[in-house]
Amino acid sequence: MMNFREELTIGLVQQHNTASLEANRRRSEAGIRDCVARGAQVVALSELHGSLYFCQTEDVRQFELAEPVPGPSTQFFGALAAELQVVLVCSLFERRAAGLYHNTAVVFDRDGRIAGKYRKMHIPDDPAFYEKFYFTPGDLGYTPVPTSAGNIGVLVCWDQWFPEAARLMAMNGADLLLYPTAIGWDMTEPADERRRQLDAWHTIQRAHAIANGIPVAAINRVGMEAAPAETDGSGIHFWGGSFVCGQQGEMLAEAPTDAEQNIVVTVDLARTETVRRIWPFFRDRRADSYAALTQKFGK
Amino acid sequence: MMNFREELTIGLVQQHNTASLEANRRRSEAGIRDCVARGAQVVALSELHGSLYFCQTEDVRQFELAEPVPGPSTQFFGALAAELQVVLVCSLFERRAAGLYHNTAVVFDRDGRIAGKYRKMHIPDDPAFYEKFYFTPGDLGYTPVPTSAGNIGVLVCWDQWFPEAARLMAMNGADLLLYPTAIGWDMTEPADERRRQLDAWHTIQRAHAIANGIPVAAINRVGMEAAPAETDGSGIHFWGGSFVCGQQGEMLAEAPTDAEQNIVVTVDLARTETVRRIWPFFRDRRADSYAALTQKFGK
Numbered sequence: 304m305m306n307f308r309e310e311l312t313i314g315l316v317q318q319h320n321t322a323s324l325e326a327n328r329r330r331s332e333a334g335i336r337d338c339v340a341r342g343a344q345v346v347a348l349s350e351l352h353g354s355l356y357f358c359q360t361e362d363v364r365q366f367e368l369a370e371p372v373p374g375p376s377t378q379f380f381g382a383l384a385a386e387l388q389v390v391l392v393c394s395l396f397e398r399r400a401a402g403l404y405h406n407t408a409v410v411f412d413r414d415g416r417i418a419g420k421y422r423k424m425h426i427p428d429d430p431a432f433y434e435k436f437y438f439t440p441g442d443l444g445y446t447p448v449p450t451s452a453g454n455i456g457v458l459v460c461w462d463q464w465f466p467e468a469a470r471l472m473a474m475n476g477a478d479l480l481l482y483p484t485a486i487g488w489d490m491t492e493p494a495d496e497r498r499r500q501l502d503a504w505h506t507i508q509r510a511h512a513i514a515n516g517i518p519v520a521a522i523n524r525v526g527m528e529a530a531p532a533e534t535d536g537s538g539i540h541f542w543g544g545s546f547v548c549g550q551q552g553e554m555l556a557e558a559p560t561d562a563e564q565n566i567v568v569t570v571d572l573a574r575t576e577t578v579r580r581i582w583p584f585f586r587d588r589r590a591d592s593y594a595a596l597t598q599k600f601g602k
Numbered sequence: 603m604m605n606f607r608e609e610l611t612i613g614l615v616q617q618h619n620t621a622s623l624e625a626n627r628r629r630s631e632a633g634i635r636d637c638v639a640r641g642a643q644v645v646a647l648s649e650l651h652g653s654l655y656f657c658q659t660e661d662v663r664q665f666e667l668a669e670p671v672p673g674p675s676t677q678f679f680g681a682l683a684a685e686l687q688v689v690l691v692c693s694l695f696e697r698r699a700a701g702l703y704h705n706t707a708v709v710f711d712r713d714g715r716i717a718g719k720y721r722k723m724h725i726p727d728d729p730a731f732y733e734k735f736y737f738t739p740g741d742l743g744y745t746p747v748p749t750s751a752g753n754i755g756v757l758v759c760w761d762q763w764f765p766e767a768a769r770l771m772a773m774n775g776a777d778l779l780l781y782p783t784a785i786g787w788d789m790t791e792p793a794d795e796r797r798r799q800l801d802a803w804h805t806i807q808r809a810h811a812i813a814n815g816i817p818v819a820a821i822n823r824v825g826m827e828a829a830p831a832e833t834d835g836s837g838i839h840f841w842g843g844s845f846v847c848g849q850q851g852e853m854l855a856e857a858p859t860d861a862e863q864n865i866v867v868t869v870d871l872a873r874t875e876t877v878r879r880i881w882p883f884f885r886d887r888r889a890d891s892y893a894a895l896t897q898k899f900g901k
Contacts, residue, residue, distance in 0.1 A: 466766075470890075471894055551801075592770075599889050
């Protein structure tokens with residue numbers, strides 16, 4: 304058994320967003336400062352935390368929200384990371400070129416420099432989540448970002464439903480998985496369906512921790528965002544429920560479904576070695592039999 | 603939305619085993635008859651239900667338990683399936699040739715004929731679970747068995763920790779996943795560790811249901827089996843906890859951790875279509891980015 308600990312303290316800013324970009328940024332900053340004051344070495348924000356969740360409609364004017372990387376947002380958050388000496392995980396609408404946009408997470412090291420970025424690989428498209436209109440699927444693959452706080456395996460929202468993404472990030476050396484997220488309920492659906500959805504969301508991510516023997520953190524936005532006037536949608540109640548679980552999928556902390564909260568949790572990265580020794584899934588993967596995973600389906 | 607139902611009633615025989623092969627078989631038969639009397643159309647037994655779990659030690663004499671397929675066990679259970687007109691999933695120690703053995707599940711259709719078999723692909727090897735000594739890893743891949751009750755995606759025990767196996771079985775058309783299992787606690791481990799292990803076992807399998815939008819059933823053995831005298835092991839307390847969950851991973855029924863029980867549960871296979879429409883993971887899998895899954899690791 305390993306007898307040392309390698310502690311990492313993670314802060315998650317579960318935030319409610321408004322139409323004011325300036326207010327959203329101030330709210331993010333306050334959350335980051337709070338997490339750092341409470342000892343966080345890595346702080347993560349929710350998906351597209353700079354604005355309302357604009358994908359409730361397909362509207363070309365929303366592309367005005369996009370910005371380059373590096374750009375104004377990375378300048379602001381990079382400076383904040385440097386000031387606070389914290390590893391920071393942000394999410395933004397990346398303008399890569401005219402007509403080419405991504406849903407991108409940017410990781411800053413504690414010196415404020417961009418340590419790396421991840422472009423969301425799996426793009427959803429459902430009523431009120433029209434992301435395929437806005438985001439080209441990522442082309443950077445599943446590469447953890449090396450930082451002074453470890454290799455951060457950043458994946459984004461819809462990615463969390465795909466065990467393949469978690470596995471590849473772990474195989475590429477992630478010390479933990481971290482999912483900026485924007486997921487919520489259509490409140491016109493019945494309560495039992497809403498409960499199943501939230502539970503499934505926790506369950507499948509906890510399973511990524513188990514399958515790969517690494518901690519998982521997910522940071523979701525929270526609260527109601529009304530549907531744009533031109534749509535017939537009923538809006539989205541983002542369900543919060545941000546959490547951190549350990550290497551066996553055990554819940555370490557969980558935020559409420561109906562309120563902002565910053566959660567600060569310490570995980571023991573050295574426990575990955577212990578857990579993978581008793582559950583040696585990487586030893587036994589039948590990689591020789593997985594070729595068909597590169598197909599869309601079996602027929 | 604789909605507005606028809608396609609109900610399938612599943613019976614699971616959570617059984618305690620003894621040194622008497624004859625008593626074990628009688629116990630299995632009684633469990634099968636009970637499940638059928640309660641309406642089960644498919645009944646499944648636990649892993650290697652014919653004997654004690656002999657892999658607690660490496661002992662060449664244990665190969666005497668192996669038998670060919672078809673052979674005496676398949677004759678017995680095939681006749682029972684035909685008599686009861688039920689689809690039956692059994693598990694046995696298959697002797698394929700001298701020096702070549704597998705951990706094999708056999709599926710009988712309701713006419714008693716062997717509908718297909720599955721040879722356990724992922725073989726564990728841990729203290730008290732010395733399976734690599736006995737079983738050659740399977741070479742039949744992840745092919746569901748077509749029966750009059752649907753395409754049964756049979757996987758066995760250790761397979762349940764590998765999302766790849768569940769995914770491939772689903773991609774090959776499984777209507778449900780079914781895991782004969784023999785998993786338990788080393789009671790010298792602390793209670794919190796035992797609780798995490800059981801919870802992780804449920805969680806990762808529920809996640810296979812969620813990721814693939816199909817029901818999952820696991821049938822485990824239950825109760826204490828002492829370590830063989832020649833070992834220094836502490837025996838295994840098989841933890842039961844057999845369960846059936848629906849397409850969103852929601853628990854439909856769960857057996858106790860300390861007693862035999864037959865559980866009979868109806869799932870709605872038509873709901874797979876509904877759930878996969880709201881959670882279209884197969885639409886969005888980035889199969890183009892999964893090639894590295896066929897590697898052992900990323901370095």
